[in-house]
């Protein structure tokens with residue numbers, strides 16, 4: 016499937032086309048050098064945002080990793096490890112764990128727990144260590160420029176028979192309510208900023224093709240969404256997402272400060288309830304021996 020076919024038609028084409036990187040993203044041609052991690056800013060509440068995301072998505076991720084039989088001796092690579100909750104969980108199961116990220120500043124605490132913390136760019140660098148039983152990346156591939164090359168790199172790091180687990184979102188459902196969609200203009204403006212930085216808003220579904228094209232066998236996918244109530248920890252993850260993107264959204268001129276303030280107030284209001292994105296988990300096995 017071409018990237019262009021996978022991008023949600025509800026995205027603001029006018030905004031995307033007004034921006035060169037966005038135009039390239041639409042045609043699946045984002046250059047590696049152009050892709051920059053959209054949340055790699057000095058937003059002072061980023062650690063809090065990552066922690067809330069972990070709370071929202073970790074239970075489902077842990078269910079899926081548990082099904083692979085993680086235990087003592089399993090060699091795991093956590094790509095784009097963020098704040099490190101999944102790397103910490105893996106090591107608690109007795110696994111031997113490497114946590115890789117562009118920014119390891121939030122992973123230093125894991126060194127005391129026998130996690131090997133490595134600074135690296137999965138979008139550009141081949142992995143020096145290979146032979147992993149499990150490689151996992153959540154909310155990472157959808158931020159990358161050359162997604163196919165990154166997935167091939169992760170596959171090459173697996174031992175024959177090892178499993179790749181990719182988790183990325185499909186954003187179509189986000190902010191759906193029983194009455195419609197909460198602040199669709201704000202949602203469109205946020206994803207326009209992200210798409211301009213190389214992000215793919217339908218990547219969860221695209222991961223199935225990326226895993227298959229990288230040569231994995233037994234590729235499977237499932238999705239999960241959360242029902243989020245305003246003012247809860249889950250709701251705050253979405254509010255901090257908008258807060259992080261606020262300067263870029265205002266600079267792009269697609270929403271006003273008043274629209275953003277209104278959206279933030281609704282996300283803090285327990286009378287509002289909305290659907291999250293769908294987190295798609297794609298699992299595949301590197302062909303070859305199993306053990």
Ligand SMILES: C[S@@+](CC[C@H](N)C(=O)[O-])C[C@H]1O[C@@H](n2cnc3c(N)ncnc32)[C@H](O)[C@@H]1O
Pocket residue numbers: 052065068069094095096097098115116117118135136137138139152153154155158159
């Ligand atoms: C949205 S966060 C997700 C963090 C974590 N995986 C989670 O789900 O809680 C994306 C993470 O990937 C990292 N990242 C982004 N681009 C990367 C790249 N090219 N190579 C390695 N890590 C990257 C970021 O620094 C960030 O920690």
